[in-house]
Amino acid sequence: xxxxxxxxxxxxxxxxxxxxxxxxxxxxxxxxxxxxxxxxxxxxxxxxxxxxxxxxxxxxxxxxxxxxxxxxxxxxxxxxxxxxxxxxxxxxxxxxxxxxxxxxxxxxxxxxxxxxxxxxxxxxxxxxxxxxxxxxxxxxxxxxxxxxxxxxxxxxxxxxxxxxxxxxxxxxxxxxxxxxxxxxxxxxxxxxxxxxxxxxxxxxxxxxxxxxxxxxxxxxxxxxxxxxxxxxxxxxxxxxxxxxxxxxxxxxxxxxxxxxxxxxxxxxxxxxxxxxxxxxxxxxxxxxxxxxxxxxxxxxxxxxxxxxxxxxxxxxxxxxxxxxxxxxxxxxxxxxxxxxxxxxxxx
Amino acid sequence: xxxxxxxxxxxxxxxxxxxxxxxxxxxxxxxxxxxxxxxxxxxxxxxxxxxxxxxxxxxxxxxxxxxxxxxxxxxxxxxxxxxxxxxxxxxxxxxxxxxxxxxxxxxxxxxxxxxxxxxxxxxxxxxxxxxxxxxxxxxxxxxxxxxxxxxxxxxxxxxxxxxxxxxxxxxxxxxxxxxxxxxxxxxxxxxxxxxxxxxxxxxxxxxxxxxxxxxxxxxxxxxxxxxxxxxxxxxxxxxxxxxxxxxxxxxxxxxxxxxxxxxxxxxxxxxxxxxxxxxxxxxxxxxxxxxxxx
Numbered sequence: 001x002x003x004x005x006x007x008x009x010x011x012x013x014x015x016x017x018x019x020x021x022x023x024x025x026x027x028x029x030x031x032x033x034x035x036x037x038x039x040x041x042x043x044x045x046x047x048x049x050x051x052x053x054x055x056x057x058x059x060x061x062x063x064x065x066x067x068x069x070x071x072x073x074x075x076x077x078x079x080x081x082x083x084x085x086x087x088x089x090x091x092x093x094x095x096x097x098x099x100x101x102x103x104x105x106x107x108x109x110x111x112x113x114x115x116x117x118x119x120x121x122x123x124x125x126x127x128x129x130x131x132x133x134x135x136x137x138x139x140x141x142x143x144x145x146x147x148x149x150x151x152x153x154x155x156x157x158x159x160x161x162x163x164x165x166x167x168x169x170x171x172x173x174x175x176x177x178x179x180x181x182x183x184x185x186x187x188x189x190x191x192x193x194x195x196x197x198x199x200x201x202x203x204x205x206x207x208x209x210x211x212x213x214x215x216x217x218x219x220x221x222x223x224x225x226x227x228x229x230x231x232x233x234x235x236x237x238x239x240x241x242x243x244x245x246x247x248x249x250x251x252x253x254x255x256x257x258x259x260x261x262x263x264x265x266x267x268x269x270x271x272x273x274x275x276x277x278x279x280x281x282x283x284x285x286x287x288x289x290x291x292x293x294x295x296x297x298x299x300x301x302x303x304x305x306x307x308x309x310x311x312x313x314x315x316x317x318x319x320x321x322x323x324x325x326x327x328x329x330x331x332x333x334x335x336x337x338x339x340x341x342x343x344x345x346x347x
Numbered sequence: 348x349x350x351x352x353x354x355x356x357x358x359x360x361x362x363x364x365x366x367x368x369x370x371x372x373x374x375x376x377x378x379x380x381x382x383x384x385x386x387x388x389x390x391x392x393x394x395x396x397x398x399x400x401x402x403x404x405x406x407x408x409x410x411x412x413x414x415x416x417x418x419x420x421x422x423x424x425x426x427x428x429x430x431x432x433x434x435x436x437x438x439x440x441x442x443x444x445x446x447x448x449x450x451x452x453x454x455x456x457x458x459x460x461x462x463x464x465x466x467x468x469x470x471x472x473x474x475x476x477x478x479x480x481x482x483x484x485x486x487x488x489x490x491x492x493x494x495x496x497x498x499x500x501x502x503x504x505x506x507x508x509x510x511x512x513x514x515x516x517x518x519x520x521x522x523x524x525x526x527x528x529x530x531x532x533x534x535x536x537x538x539x540x541x542x543x544x545x546x547x548x549x550x551x552x553x554x555x556x557x558x559x560x561x562x563x564x565x566x567x568x569x570x571x572x573x574x575x576x577x578x579x580x581x582x583x584x585x586x587x588x589x590x591x592x593x594x595x596x597x598x599x600x601x602x603x604x605x606x607x608x609x610x611x612x613x614x615x616x617x618x619x620x621x622x623x624x625x626x627x628x629x630x631x632x633x634x635x636x637x638x639x640x641x
Contacts, residue, residue, distance in 0.1 A: 051543060052542075052543075053542075053543075072542070072547075073539075073542045073543050074542050074544075074545045074546055074547060079544065080539075080543045082536050082539070082540060083536075084534075084536065086536040086537050086539065087540075088537060088541075089537075089559070090558050090559060099541070099544050099554075100544035100545045103545045103546055103550065104545060148543075148544075151545065
């Protein structure tokens with residue numbers, strides 16, 4: 001796959017506040033890449049720099065190897081789907097979608113044909129003459145996507161596009177967005193703070209915090225092998241425990257030694273361990289090293305969420321088995337359930 | 348659209364209690380708005396008394412009289428002046444209001460205060476201030492002379508330009524405020540969207556910003572055009588009777604001419620013109636209420 005965008009040591013300051021602290025990122029053709037992080041992490045700023053709405057304070061933006069950070073937005077082969085859709089209220093659906101083509105002085109018939117094709121793709125056939133202000137959120141969203149894609153950009157930027165939709169339509173749009181991306185075969189750069197959205201749609205997830213990239217990887221990598229405490233905490237729920245890597249494949253925490261599948265750390269290095277709540281099983285105390293008392297049980301639909309208080313901490317466990325409050329239990333997990341990561345500064 | 352829906356809904360819910368609460372408003376409007384208007388319309392079809400007063404004999408003479416060249420000319424002159432003033436007010440007021448809406452919150456407050464400040468002084472007094480500036484030995488001539496831009500003092504006072512200056516001065520805030528209120532509501536991400544879709548800055552302004560602030564601009568035009576046909580005291584004070592406006596004519600007929608029916612006919616024509624402009628505005632913008640008035 002070809003590199004389409006390269007961000008090199010990108011920085012951005014607003015007044016005296018540093019929003020981006022050296023972003024290095026390669027984005028490939030036909031990739032669905034998600035910038036994921038809490039609000040204020042710099043993900044939207046990164047997107048706006050790629051779109052051309054902000055100029056970086058330092059570093060480079062390369063598009064097919066050519067520096068573009070000074071290029072105005074209308075000269076870039078990039079289109080954006082805005083957070084609140086930003087549809088033109090004085091134009092109807094067809095005029096909105098044809099806006100970009102009209103600026104290119106394209107033939108009226110060609111525009112009408114392309115608009116129709118786009119409407120079909122986003123599932124809004126026959127909506128040409130509708131008033132955009134009277135459409136539902138999901139429909140407005142589709143018009144916004146069609147309006148961007150009709151210009152055949154090399155990259156589509158999406159700034160939290162599903163943020164304003166309700167949960168059910170969100171899920172449906174996630175699937176459709178992925179389908180559309182595969183259909184048109186271009187790069188999507190997607191910004192969200194919703195980890196579930198990021199995991200379910202992306203080829204690559206870029207986790208950001210505080211203006212820095214924390215981890216780049218596939219959804220499975222990010223989930224299963226978080227590189228640090230921030231990523232582990234942000235993606236999914238986890239029990240994070242400080243420990244020591246005694247040697248390859250052997251880790252110590254909570255006063256016990258456990259076999260694990262991680263290697264490549266220094267001997268006796270101080271590390272942190274992630275145990276996902278769904279990887280923990282509740283067993284008889286005699287069958288496990290770590291024992292504790294059930295303190296709280298919450299029914300979550302698919303599973304129970306059980307808080308087990310041990311000598312040193314409280315573990316969160318997600319299991320389909322019920323355990324009553326006050327019962328003495330053991331916590332069991334296999335070597336492959338232990339994820340070792342580098343210890344980072346105070347969080 | 349939205350206003351219409353909510354109105355029909357609320358009228359369906361009217362109970363005796365709500366009617367009781369609204370009733371005073373209707374009575375007030377009836378006594379102080381509808382009745383005088385009806386009286387004026389009736390008056391415009393009456394015959395003026397021999398010396399003064401009104402004879403209640405139906406006639407169309409008052410309207411026929413408007414078509415006499417002397418009076419028709421007053422309308423033409425008023426129109427010309429109104430067009431000129433409105434043009435200048437638009438050229439100054441639109442950019443002012445537009446960029447004011449782009450200021451940060453603190454700047455907006457300051458600009459608004461500066462804009463409102465003159466309203467706390469009587470407009471007649473402010474117009475006399477312009478005499479001091481514009482007269483032969485006034486401030487303007489003094490400054491221009493000091494800068495060596497002119498040899499002889501300019502004769503601006505009691506001329507057409509003086510009236511235009513006065514009109515601009517008095518009516519500019521209305522244009523600025525109505526453009527501002529429209530530009531304030533403009534979602535700047537729409538401008539970004541236009542830029543993103545391939546529009547240059549100028550093109551994005553024209554296709555999006557200008558189009559969406561047009562209601563503000565047009566309501567500004569209504570708010571300046573109509574008064575500038577009627578603000579007779581500006582023409583009197585700064586123009587020295589050189590230009591007779593419809594407003595001056597009405598005032599003249601009411602006081603010195605003692606011809607109330609003719610004054611009423613003139614006023615009815617003005618009202619019809621105003622109504623037509625507002626109807627046109629609604630048609631162009633699809634808005635139910637005039638921006639900045641609503």
